[in-house]
Amino acid sequence: MKSNRFQLIILFLLFAGLSLSAQQKPLVFSTHWLPQAQFAGYYMAQEKGYYKDAGLDVIIKHPPANLNAINYLQDGSADIVSLFLITALDARLHDFDLVNIAQMSEHSAVVFVSFADGPVQTLKDFDNKKIGIWEGGFDESPKTMVKHHNLKVEWVPILSSVNLFLMKGIDLMTMMWYNEYNQLYLSGINPDELNTFSLSDYGFDIPEDGLYVKEATYQDRKAELQAFVEASLKGWQYANQNFDETIDIVLNKMRASKVSANEAHQRWMLSKILEFQGFSGDQEKKTQLMKVDFQKALEVLKENNTDLPATAKEITFETFYKPLLIE
């Protein structure tokens, strides 16, 4: 009996494997940054076999620090990429044919930070100050916000660390709640020693992480993409419910990629990411892009780009957002 059952299982697995490889080419997903808890849901979906269960062969890759994931989409080395809404929309305005298939983040995590004992106490104090800001994208909303308040500032591009801020080489710095802000804490700065100005408090609550594919991929592999989004959501749910296990897997992933892995920091990041993605509340997680958020992102981009191609005018919410899940 036992050996019979065992043989059956082997047979089943063989067939399953065959059918997979026969039917499907792999689905390559690229995050928009190095491995970290920001992408925990996708790791868990893969780790727990949710992708496999959905009949998908998903490969997760990460771009190096100096490369934008959008390039992978462009050169075809990734089918799906995770991008900030504003980055993706900017690319779309510049004639890159990508579409949003799921909006993961629900709020902006961007925050201006200054030292509480420094010269910047209120928004008005931003005037004539040096503000550190990410180099290479995602600077649109903070910049638009400053512009809206008629403030003249000196923008200082920052690659990755918070050291310039810590050494007081700049007065302010744009940070992510779930990332740089906690790096300050983990460098010995206490929250009460900092002033924070959250973008969402100043009318620029533009959500961030979303999943993007080429228009063509959307048309050709709709079913697979839908399965990917569903399985990924399951992965996120799992991460939400199994925090410690998820942290372990994230840390392992980071170590494997030789990225500096700090448990305390990843814990903070995962808890904040879950909050920003709407997993912490009682409501069921949705992947819907709100039209109002789209509009706001569009306005911000148009204000920052004076030389948009003519095609940019044709972009509408409906052409940009192609939801795969019926919610």
Add this chain to the structure above:
Amino acid sequence: MTLNIIHSGGFTIVQVDGHLNTLNAADFETQVMGLVERGDMKLIIDCSKLSYISSSGLRVFLLAQKKLRANKGLLKLCCLQPSIHEIFDMSGFTQIFLIETTLEASLTS
């Protein structure tokens, strides 16, 4: 009960102090009869401090009087407290004994 015996002008005065009851009547009898036997002829029992007397005590008085009379002697009682006098009255002993109200009276008559 305590006894105090004084000799004065040929009289032997026996002062009785306290209760004279069945328990100490025999002791009282020995002492009083001792006086009579040795020849004291004129005996005065001063009852000013006698607070109670039982029939056994009365018997000793009677015994002493009987013996003294037989020897031509004399027994006088004096200074009976009202309660004692009442007992004497009731039992008729006032008719038997010579009773004076004061010690002086008993010594002079």
Add this chain to the structure above:
Amino acid sequence: MNFKNIINTESLSFRILTRVLLITVSLFVLTLSIYYIYTRNLIREAARENAIQLAGNIAGKIAQQLQPMEKLPQMVSATIEMGLFDKDSLIVVLETILKRNPNIYGASIAFAPNIFPEKGLYFMPYAYRNNNEIISTFLGSADYEYFLMDWFQIPFMTKKPYWSEPYFDEGGGNALMTTYSVPFYYHTEQGRVQGGIATIDVDLQWLTDIVSEVTIFETGYAFVLSRNGMAITHPDRSMIMNESIFSNSENWEEPLLREIGRDLQQGNSSFSEYNLKNKVKRWIYYTPLDAGGLSLAVVYPDDEMFASLHKMNLILLALIIFGLILLNFTVVKIVNRLARPLVDIAKTAHKIAEGNFNAPLPEVKSRDEIRLLRNAFVNMQQELGAYVANLTATTAAKEKIESELRIARDIQLSMIPHSFPPFPELPQIDLFAELKSAKEVGGDLYDFFLIDKHQFCFAIGDVSGKGVPASLFMAVTRTLLRSIADKVKSPSGIMKLLNNSLAMNNESCMFVTFFLGVLDISTGELSYVNAGHNPPVIIPGDGAVKFLPLANGIPLGLQENYEYPQFSLSFKDGDKFFAYTDGVSEAENSQHQLFGEQAILDVLMQHKSDHPIALIKAMDAAISQHVSGFDQSDDITMLSIAFNHGSANGTPRNKP
């Protein structure tokens, strides 16, 4: 008392032992605690001093290496500002630096963007080591915008030299590196401007080696932290460049660690304690290094630091326990030896208690309190023997007397009538009488009988004195009364004869107070004579109770031929009569208060309509209440008659 108890649970040795142990253990605990605290402080102080010295040594070694290195980029930046070198010969300068300084991995002069328009945006000559060669190159491209790097940006913007946060250099064989950057000025056509940054890259392997050499006890160690609290060296390699003192504060839920980190950032040194995640205690001494933006910490595991103390404690504890056991045995042995005669004496005492006055007491050789006790026991034994012998004799005599008195009382009681109602055939008379003998029997008596068909004779009396003589005299009186009443009918006649009979040859002067009454039951005429007895009470059917009017004759037995006056009274229907002896009026309570005649009258008045039985019982109850348990000292005798003349003619008793 039980022997077993004496020897077992509550034994002297047990009690002494518990007290001695309590005090000894308390003393030991106190001593040990003081010793422990004192020694612990000493050890901690020694560790602190050791740590300061150790950290000083290491810091000195590190500073010795790092401080000279700081001079190189400072010198380079000075020479550039002075314009001593042409921009194209700078690479040679860098190569020279590397050649002369084996600890320097690379050196660069990174110019700010567009300082040399002909060179473009980037100009950064860089020399570095590759195996044993020194390689020169120019860095800077869209892929490597060096002026966005911390090592450039921070000193450039703060205009101060800067030791970078250490990093793993992928090009340099994944070695741990740090970069020292010095900003320089440059004279261009626009004047003196910030020209860029001169740097050296320092391979920190030597630092790791110096620090790794340090061992403290078994597992203590030293480690180096960056400005941000990051572990630069650590025996646990997974910590290096991954965990900072602040992240470990979170991981181990130890806020103290964060405080240490912040104190360190302020440039302070201190010796303090903290706990690892599993609450393992550590002592740490931390001090900033003079160069590299680094700090040094030496860690002392608490358990190892105090291992010798704990070992000493264990030895002391073992000694104490051994000592206590020894003490235990000694105390038990000494006390048992001392207490042995006590147990023997106790056993003998029990034998004595059982009546064996000759039980031998143990010999006591010692000259202590136990010998005193033993001698006291011997004395007690002898005294007790003599006393008991005496007591036995006395008791026998007393028992004889008591039995005689009991007989006398029986005689006394048997002489008087005690069946009630005595004359059921005579409805005219209801009668009840009671004689309660005292413990020492008195001479009370009562009697009643019919002289003839109509003459009912009754009497009550009290013989002087107590005991057998009184009893006998009472018996004589009663016998004489009956025989005289046979011949003489008048009360005074009877009384006179009775008195003469008793007075004859009455050498002992015994006397009896006596009341005698003769009631004609057909007429209700009562004739009576009193010989010194307490006057009886007449209870009229209508009206107040009162003592019977009479003149007192002298008691019977004192004077022959005495004439007793006779009185008479007419009984009406429903009238009652109550006679008593002085046992009633002189019933005493514990305060020697007498029951009194007034009380008698009160009780009678209250119960005047009661039947004689009820009347006497009521009087009894009143007396009991008065004496309230005090011993009865004299006989109590009461006699009550109710006259119901009408009953003979069929009329109701209670005629209005």
